[in-house]
Amino acid sequence: MSALAWIALVSLVVWLWLLLGQGFFWRTDQRLPPRAALEHWPDVAVVVPARDEAEVLPLSLPSLLAQDYPGRAEIFLVDDGSSDGTGELARSLAERHGGLPLSVVSPGEPEAGWTGKLWALRHGIALARAREPEYLLLTDADIAHGPDSLRELVAAARGGGGFDLVSQMARLRVASGWERLIVPAFVYFFAQLYPFRWINARRPRATAAAGGCVLLRTEAAERAGIPDAVRQAVIDDVSVARAVRGSGGRVWLGLADRVDSVRPYPRLADLWRMVSRSAYAQLRHNPLVLLGTIAGLALVYLAPPVTFVAGLATGSAGAAWAGGAAWLVMTGTYLPMLSHYRQPLVLAPALPFTALLYLLMTVDSAVQHYRGRGAAWKGRTYARPEAAPEQR
Known part of the structure; x- marks a missing residue:
C-alpha cells in the first residue's frame, strides 16, 4: 500500500x-443519577465568583435567587475587583427579585500565587463556612439554573452514590454561526479527554469536573484543602475534582439539561x-x-x-x-x-x-x-x- x-x-x-x-x-446519556427521597434537606451555601459580569448577571443571578430549595440556602457573590458595577447590580437584582438571601463581598486583589477566580472562591468559601453548610455550590456568574437545580443536585449527591462532588457540564450558549461550529465540539473534545463514564465508575479511570456547576460537600472540601491546594490552577475545575478524589472522595460529572451558560461568544476571536x-x-x-x-x-x-x-x-x-x-x-x-x-x-x-x-x-x-x-x-x-x- x-x-x-x-x-x-x-x-x-x-x-x-x-x-x-x-x-x-460520544454518548450523551450521563445525566444526574437518581435522586434520593430526603426527609431532611441540608444547608447549602452558593458561592459565585464574579469579575465584570454586569452584562450577564441579570440573566443568571435571578435564577439562583429563585431556587426552589426545601432547606436553608444562601448566596455569596464575590465581587472580584469589578469595574462595571457588578456588586451594585447584584444587590439591586436581589432587592428586585427577592428569594434566597444574598451577600456581596469584595476580597481585594489576589495575593501572589493565586489565580483571580480561586482567590475569590477562597473568600466566598470562608464566609460560607461560618454558616456551617453541609454543601457548597460553586457556580460561575454566567450560569443560569433551572428553579429546581439545587434540589436536584443535592438529592443526587445524597443518593445511593454518596458523592462528595457532583458537577454538571452546563449547556453553553449556541446562537451565532461560530458558536454552532465550535461550542458543541468543545464539550465533545472535553468528553473525549475525560470520558464521563470513566469518571463516574465505581473504579474511576479519569477525573474531572465542570467549573460552572459544582456541588461540593464541605467536609470533602476541607479534607482536600480546597481551594488552597489548587490556588494556582488555571484549569481549576479539573484540579478541584482531582483534589477531592485524591483525598478519598467520590466524584460525578454529567451533562446538564437545565443549567445553561448565558455568556455570548459571537465572534471567532x-x-x-x-x-x-x-x-x-x-x-x-x-x-x-x-x-x-x-x-x-x-x-x-x-x-x-x-x-x-x-x-x-x-x-x-x-x-x-x-x-x-x-x-x-x-x-x-x-x-x-x-x-x-x-x-x-x-x-x-x-x-x-x-x-x-x-x-x-x-x-x-x-x-x-x-x-x-x-x-x-x-x-x-x-x-x-x-x-x-x-x-x-
Whole structure:
C-alpha cells in the first residue's frame, strides 16, 4: 500500500478504538443519577465568583435567587475587583427579585500565587463556612439554573452514590454561526479527554469536573484543602475534582439539561480567547506534549478527509476507502453531541475543520505562554500558571 493508504488505515484503526474503547465518550446519556427521597434537606451555601459580569448577571443571578430549595440556602457573590458595577447590580437584582438571601463581598486583589477566580472562591468559601453548610455550590456568574437545580443536585449527591462532588457540564450558549461550529465540539473534545463514564465508575479511570456547576460537600472540601491546594490552577475545575478524589472522595460529572451558560461568544476571536487561555496549561506547558498533541490531532481529525480526497484524486482506492470510513466514524460519534445542543446534524462532517481551529488555538496558547503572556482573563494575566495536578 501507499504511504497515503497507510496513514488512512492507521487513522481508521484509531477511530474504531475511540468508538469502542474510550469510555463511549460520544454518548450523551450521563445525566444526574437518581435522586434520593430526603426527609431532611441540608444547608447549602452558593458561592459565585464574579469579575465584570454586569452584562450577564441579570440573566443568571435571578435564577439562583429563585431556587426552589426545601432547606436553608444562601448566596455569596464575590465581587472580584469589578469595574462595571457588578456588586451594585447584584444587590439591586436581589432587592428586585427577592428569594434566597444574598451577600456581596469584595476580597481585594489576589495575593501572589493565586489565580483571580480561586482567590475569590477562597473568600466566598470562608464566609460560607461560618454558616456551617453541609454543601457548597460553586457556580460561575454566567450560569443560569433551572428553579429546581439545587434540589436536584443535592438529592443526587445524597443518593445511593454518596458523592462528595457532583458537577454538571452546563449547556453553553449556541446562537451565532461560530458558536454552532465550535461550542458543541468543545464539550465533545472535553468528553473525549475525560470520558464521563470513566469518571463516574465505581473504579474511576479519569477525573474531572465542570467549573460552572459544582456541588461540593464541605467536609470533602476541607479534607482536600480546597481551594488552597489548587490556588494556582488555571484549569481549576479539573484540579478541584482531582483534589477531592485524591483525598478519598467520590466524584460525578454529567451533562446538564437545565443549567445553561448565558455568556455570548459571537465572534471567532471571543471563542479563540476562551480556548487558548488554558489550552497549553492542559498540556502541562510541555513542548513535547504539544508536539504529540499536534501530531495526534492531525492523524485523528485531519487525516481522514485529506486521505479520502487525495485518494480519490490519485486513484488510491485504499486511501479513499480507509479515509472515508474514518471520516464516517468520526462524523457518527459527533452526532449525539450536536443533537444535545439541538444543532443541525449536517454540521457533523465539518468536525475536521473545527479540530483544525482547535489545533491552531492550542499552538497560539503555547506561543502566548512563551511570550510571557500566559493565561489572560478580564485584565489579568498569569505568566506561568500551573496546570491541573496529576491524578493520584
